[in-house]
Structures are given as structure tokens and as C-alpha cells.
Amino acid sequence: MECGFSPIVGFRFSLHPMADDFVAIIKGALEETDTSAVWMHTDDVSTVIRGKQVHVFNVAKAIALNAAKTGKHIALSGTFSAGCPGDSAGDVYLDMGDAVLNNDHTRQYVSSQFALYPMNNPSYMDMIYREVDRAKEHGVFNESMHYASGIHGDIHDVFNFYEEAFSNARSEEYKHLVMTVSMSMNSPSHGGR
Amino acid sequence: MECGFSPIVGFRFSLHPMADDFVAIIKGALEETDTSAVWMHTDDVSTVIRGKQVHVFNVAKAIALNAAKTGKHIALSGTFSAGCPGDSAGDVYLDMGDAVLNNDHTRQYVSSQFALYPMNNPSYMDMIYREVDRAKEHGVFNESMHYASGIHGDIHDVFNFYEEAFSNARSEEYKHLVMTVSMSMNSPSHGGR
Numbered sequence: 001m002e003c004g005f006s007p008i009v010g011f012r013f014s015l016h017p018m019a020d021d022f023v024a025i026i027k028g029a030l031e032e033t034d035t036s037a038v039w040m041h042t043d044d045v046s047t048v049i050r051g052k053q054v055h056v057f058n059v060a061k062a063i064a065l066n067a068a069k070t071g072k073h074i075a076l077s078g079t080f081s082a083g084c085p086g087d088s089a090g091d092v093y094l095d096m097g098d099a100v101l102n103n104d105h106t107r108q109y110v111s112s113q114f115a116l117y118p119m120n121n122p123s124y125m126d127m128i129y130r131e132v133d134r135a136k137e138h139g140v141f142n143e144s145m146h147y148a149s150g151i152h153g154d155i156h157d158v159f160n161f162y163e164e165a166f167s168n169a170r171s172e173e174y175k176h177l178v179m180t181v182s183m184s185m186n187s188p189s190h191g192g193r
Numbered sequence: 194m195e196c197g198f199s200p201i202v203g204f205r206f207s208l209h210p211m212a213d214d215f216v217a218i219i220k221g222a223l224e225e226t227d228t229s230a231v232w233m234h235t236d237d238v239s240t241v242i243r244g245k246q247v248h249v250f251n252v253a254k255a256i257a258l259n260a261a262k263t264g265k266h267i268a269l270s271g272t273f274s275a276g277c278p279g280d281s282a283g284d285v286y287l288d289m290g291d292a293v294l295n296n297d298h299t300r301q302y303v304s305s306q307f308a309l310y311p312m313n314n315p316s317y318m319d320m321i322y323r324e325v326d327r328a329k330e331h332g333v334f335n336e337s338m339h340y341a342s343g344i345h346g347d348i349h350d351v352f353n354f355y356e357e358a359f360s361n362a363r364s365e366e367y368k369h370l371v372m373t374v375s376m377s378m379n380s381p382s383h384g385g386r
Contacts (some may be wrong), residue, residue, distance in 0.1 A: 079341075119312070120315055120317060147240075161315065182207055184238045191237075
């Protein structure tokens with residue numbers, strides 16, 4: 001278990017193009033994304049990016065968007081984490097500025113599901129309900145379901161909500177926060193959106 | 194947020210065949226699996242199964258194995274949950290016997306990553322370290338990494354470990370447990386295993 005009490009945010013994810021040429025799509029999406037503001041490592045199952053929150057969310061969105069622009073059915077699933085005790089502070093890219101490096105505003109419908117896990121926080125259910133209410137206010141709430149909540153809309157609105165929820169669900173007192181997301185783009189199940 | 198204080202276990206997952214014929218592979222894997230011991234619902238992003246723990250893990254493994262038998266590169270990612278406050282007890286399949294319905298013992302290499310999130314438990318890090326140690330004892334530990342631990346080996350050994358870890362990381366006092374898993378099979382990145 002390596003995480004930490006530093007302000008670093010991490011996202012461990014897998015990009016799944018449902019296509020025979022999945023290797024080319026994954027490599028293409030990574031090449032088209034400016035990842036210079038985050039630390040990145042890929043193994044045989046997933047990729048992890050770490051750095052300032054603003055860059056971690058920006059890079060995650062850009063990779064998803066670049067993969068989706070192939071028109072193929074793309075899934076992206078992963079876990080955002082911050083404040084885990086036991087982190088090595090080594091892989092830190094916290095000296096970067098705040099200007100995001102990926103600024104493609106192409107619209108892309110995303111249907112997704114997320115769950116918040118504020119760790120060691122007795123009032124964690126209240127925080128979860130509050131962020132689900134925020135999704136409704138932002139117009140990105142799709143539906144309630146077991147173990148998750150459905151969030152959908154344009155990729156930029158969806159990622160804005162996720163970044164805001166991730167900021168709001170942790171505090172100085174309760175630093176360790178985990179948020180799982182599972183996204184689907186260009187799926188035949190989305191009903192043509 | 195719908196989960197609960199009943200003994201029901203749930204698994205919300207997505208199956209991702211990295212192939213143009215992903216729809217046929219997903220449908221085939223589901224058809225070849227006996228899912229009659231679990232409640233199941235599929236939406237445009239994921240599928241959730243709920244029931245007795247033994248059946249939830251058995252069905253999850255069978256779906257992964259049946260998809261992998263196509264020889265295509267398959268990913269399965271999802272979240273096991275139990276004991277979440279706020280659950281509706283409605284969709285419960287707890288009156289089933291304990292005999293598992295899927296008994297295909299075909300060997301299949303799996304490389305995977307998992308994370309345990311015991312909720313509202315002040316000693317949650319100890320529980321995580323203990324289960325990672327158990328993986329090492331069982332010979333399925335692959336490597337340490339940020340935010341997760343690598344677990345690999347034959348699919349039956351891997352799932353046995355996951356079910357055991359999920360049992361051991363919750364208690365009467367701390368009922369709410371979440372475990373994320375991300376699995377990869379038949380990947381060109383697995384080095385021929």
C-alpha cells in the first residue's frame with residue numbers, strides 16, 4: 001500500500017477500446033495527450049497517473065476523449081485516490097503550475113457510474129448523499145442504482161462534476177478519499193446519444 | 194445509494210472484450226454462465242449481481258472464464274460490496290443453497306489488481322496489510338504498486354483469494370466493505386503466460 005499524506009492525487013485506470021485494434025487506440029490516445037504535468041506508469045493491467053489534482057483530472061479526461069474520437073466503443077474504469085496513509089512521497093509532480101495542458105473542448109457523450117469512499121469518516125454516508133445531490137443540481141445525474149450513481153452528459157461537464165465531488169468529499173480531518181468511476185463512450189447501448 | 198445491513202453481497206462490474214465482436218462475446222459469456230443463483234441487472238455501463246457471497250464470486254468467475262475462452266483479450270473491472278447502510282433488502286437471493294452452479298475448472302492465467310476499502314474502520318490499514326500478506330502466503334501476489342496490489346495466477350486461485358480476502362476484511366462491527374478488482378486475460382502485455 002503506497003499512498004500518502006501529501007496533497008498528491010492519483011488515478012489508476014484502464015482504458016478499454018472494444019475493438020480489434022485496441023493496442024493502436026490506446027497508444028494513440030496516450031500519444032495525443034500531453035502527460036508532461038503528471039507522473040505516469042503503465043503495467044500489464046492498468047496505468048497510474050499522479051500529480052496535482054487539476055492535472056490528474058485534465059489528463060484523464062484527455063485520454064478518454066482522444067480514445068473516443070476514434071469513434072470506437074471505449075470504456076475507461078479507474079480509481080481516484082488522495083491522502084492514503086503509507087504513501088511514498090517520491091513520485092510527486094507537485095511543482096507544476098496550474099494551467100492545464102490539454103484544452104480540446106470537443107463534445108462527447110459519456111455515460112458513467114461513480115462511487116465515493118471517504119475512508120475512516122463516521123459521517124461518510126452524508127458526504128456521499130451531498131455529492132449525489134450536487135450531481136442533480138449540475139444536471140449530470142442519470143439514475144440511482146445499487147453501489148453507485150449514474151452520471152452522464154458531455155465529457156467536460158461530467159469531469160467537472162467528478163473533480164468538484166472529489167474536492168468536496170475530503171477535508172483536513174478526513175484526508176483519505178477514494179472515488180471509483182466507470183465510463184462508457186460510443187456504446188450501442190447508449191440509445192444513440 | 195442502495196446497499197444494506199443484510200448479509201447480501203453485490204458485485205457491480207463491466208466486462209470489456211477488446212474485440213470488434215464485443216457484443217457477441219459479452220452475450221455469449223453471460224449465456225454460458227448459470228446465473229440463476231443471483232439477482233442480475235444490466236444497464237448501459239455495467240452489470241450488477243447480488244446474492245449469497247458464494248454465488249456472487251462463482252458467477253463472476255464463470256463470466257470472466259467464459260469470456261476468456263474465446264481467446265480474445267478480456268478485461269473485467271468491478272466492485273464487490275457488502276453491508277452498506279441504506280440498502281434496500283429487496284433484491285435478495287439469500288434463500289439459495291450453497292452448492293455453486295458453475296464448475297468449469299479450465300485453467301486461465303489472470304493478471305489483476307485489487308484494493309480493499311473497509312469503511313468507517315479506524316484500523317482499516319491493518320486489515321489491508323493483513324490481506325496482502327495472505328496473498329503472498331497463497332502464492333498469488335504479483336507486485337506492490339500505488340493504490341492497489343497486483344494479484345495473478347490461475348483464475349481459480351485468484352478468485353479463491355479474492356473471496357477469502359473479502360470474507361476476512363469485514364466483521365460484525367465493521368460490516369461495510371468494498372473491494373475493487375481489475376482483471377486482464379489473454380493480454381499481449383502478459384508476457385505469454
